[in-house]
Amino acid sequence: MKRIYLDNGATTMLDPKVIEAMLPYFTAKYGNASSAHSFGEEASEALEKSRAVIAKSINANPDEIIFTSGGTESNNFALKSIAFTDKNKGNHIIVSKVEHKCIMKACKWLEQQGFNITYLGVDKEGFVNPDDLEKAITDKTILVSIIHGNNETGTINDLKKLGDVCKKHSVYFHTDACQSYTKTEINVKNQDIDLITLNAHKIHGPKGIGALYIRKGTSIKPWQHGGDHEFGMRAGTEDIPGIVGFAEAVKIAMNKKHIAYMANLRDILIKGVLEIPEVKLNGPIGAKRLCNSANFTFKGIEGEAIGGYLNNKGIASSTGSACSARTLEPSYVLMAIGLSHEQANSSLRLTLSRFTTKEEIDYTLKVLLEVVKSLRKISPFWEE
């Protein structure tokens, strides 16, 4: 059976060109970037070239990019390290109610360490209102962390406006840009962001590699201790193949034509799905939505069941709700944009990539229509 992958919000296929770029660094050029011999020099050169690519992509300086093991580490690093470095200034942190789980859990842990966390609500499309943010800031606030592109609703928050509020009150601003990176502009010269979480595997790069942008002059101490890697900010021998792959993935993804390509397919998908009766799109439409993301609520049937049927037909999707075999709680993100338990459990996320084809979208639409029909036929909440 031909398989169709529409779960690119979870992870993406490694681009063959990326593997090609990585390969020499596993076998021929396997040196430790800290070593003083030619092997080390090769590795170190690759490391700095890659750093420059990541820096350029967000208009930052290379020494403001710290490589990490991925989005989760970068988020934990930013939150926990700012909290402890700056705790003499205050103990208040502001996040939104729709952050990724790693931010939420880091915040729960920080609460146990004596920090106060404000969880800002969002509007029905998933946006954080800059006025709400301003009202929540107190003289004890040391950090604001707001997700850039939301992994469930696809909502892209306005970094410029949120950053302006933080700057006005001299509070550090961190954003988790794992989903949005290369899909919409991030430019630290005209957006006042102090820390940005980036990662590779959502943009056809390898898993296990990410970065944290730290604006020069930010008061933050290392969180992981050891050698003097990464300007002394993050200890541990650098994963050179991963870093080279990350940079290669960014180079390819920065081509703006991919955004337009994905947005076009996304809109064909959204239009087609909304032709099914009693279906609602979650999150905004147009340019304020991630170009590869769609999320729907299907009245009367559960998202996991839809996903199960699609899987049988070779289509990989993801439930908007987390009612998987791992957890039974409906998605807190969908609840935060005002969905009921029932609606949240009836949601499905489809996320595309630049490798998704029009044929795949057409086939998915055809199958989805059948699936929804047959599940509604056996639903106690659906009357024909």
Added chain:
Amino acid sequence: MYSEKVLKHFKNPKFAGEIKNPDAVGQVGNPRCGDVMKIFLKVKDNIIKDIKFKTFGCIAAIAASDMMCELAKGKTIDKALKIKADDIVKGLGKMPVIKYHCSILGTQALKKAIENYKRSKK
């Protein structure tokens, strides 16, 4: 994640649908918690002659509903009342621990339908 049997019952549920003019109906669960099951019964001489279900739920809930119907069909109502969640899980091969409640819901839906049947006969 799910056993072959769970997926088989989920993909082709033999007992999905409804019975016109049923002798009894039982519905349990609420959408807040996730799953809702509705059971339709046809009973003759205390034997479950026909049984159908409608379920709002996940893969496990739909498979458990179908398995429960398979176990109940042809049984006397007293014997059907003795069907346990474990019997449904056994019938399905295995079930993720976190989805065990779907089987419990299945037995509860049947119990409710039979109670309603008994009440209607009084």
